[in-house]
Amino acid sequence: MMGERGSMAEFVRRVLVLIALLALVALTYKMTYLLLLLFGSVVVAVVIRLIARQFERIGLSQGIATTIAVLCIFGALAGLLWIFGGLISSQFALLYEQFPGAATQVQRQLNRWGLDFDLQAVAQAASQQASTIFQRAGGFVLTAGGVLTDMLLVLVGAIFLAANPEFYRKGVLRLLPRSAEPVAARTLDDSGNGLKLWLAGQAVASVFVGVLSYVGLTMIGVPSAAALAIIAAVLELIPYVGPILAAIPAIILGLSVDPTTGLWTLVLYVVIQQLEGYVITPLVQKRAVELPPLVLLFSIFAAGALFGPLGVILAAPLTVVVYIMIQHLYIGQVLGREPKVPGHHD
Incomplete structure (x- = not known):
């Protein structure tokens, strides 16, 4: 009798795990566009970090360098728009x-x-x-x-990621x-x-x-x-x-x-x-x-x-x-x- 209960409990556990996995797959499918936006934020964050690293090499802190990098990107876009718009x-x-x-x-x-x-x-x-x-x-x-x-969501997410990438990596x-x-x-x-x-x-x-x-x-x-x-x-x-x-x-x-x-x-x-x-x-x-x-x-x-x-x-x-x-x-x-x-x- 105990063996049958154990087998039933194991069966129920496996069914629940399968349901949870299917639910996770369905949720991921529904959120695919949002996940793509998140990946877009990662790509933009990499661009920001590439620029920020140049300022970190002259002794600036990561936060200040990231802020300057973001301002450089906005400044370059605004300048190009003003000059060539x-x-x-x-x-x-x-x-x-x-x-x-x-x-x-x-x-x-x-x-x-x-x-x-x-x-x-x-x-x-x-x-x-x-x-x-x-x-x-x-x-x-x-x-x-x-x-x-x-675009705003991607940019804001990129700024947060670039400001402290190690925090999210450890997470x-x-x-x-x-x-x-x-x-x-x-x-x-x-x-x-x-x-x-x-x-x-x-x-x-x-x-x-x-x-x-x-x-x-x-x-x-x-x-x-x-x-x-x-x-x-x-x-x-x-x-x-x-x-x-x-x-x-x-x-x-x-x-x-x-x-x-x-x-x-x-x-x-x-x-x-x-x-x-x-x-x-x-x-x-x-x-x-x-x-x-x-x-x-x-x-x-x-x-x-x-x-x-x-x-x-x-x-x-x-x-x-x-x-x-x-x-x-x-x-x-x-x-x-x-x-x-x-x-x-x-």
């Missing part, structure tokens, strides 16, 4: 006005060449596909939120068994280091692409060169997919001038990406996480399909962190092999 806004307004006419002119040119290609239909199909991907996040977005609310480690603390600590440290190296590398690549795009488009004579260069620099943060999306409006505007300008625009973007891929990226990867290209490419599409634009933006840094976690927790602990550490490659 009028130029950039006028360039984007011009781009918005010119693009429909440019697309129509390109369509007429294709018709004159006898090419059976409906550019407008393709553009509408692409727009519908993009809308489908970007609206998948609707179920995850907080109803009381919005873009500005999300995470205290949730784990003592036996798992050393591995978890190494994983967290390498994840943070990997994010820093990735962000530094992407910043260099974005500036490189933006400057070359502006110079090249201006020399070729493509309209709205400044706006197109900004688009190219920003979309460079999305590997593989971003450069293709950035090249499309530039090529169409180039073709609206004349076919030769359109062809030179295509050549320009190809050359810039080749230089970025074979010069900048290898230099960056010597000190960063060398992600398998196929993994990174599919992670971007998967994140976009599941979580919308925020998933696309955070896909690459999230893949960096997941890759490092797999190196430590699976390859290192389960397989017993030496994990790859950010900044050290064979």
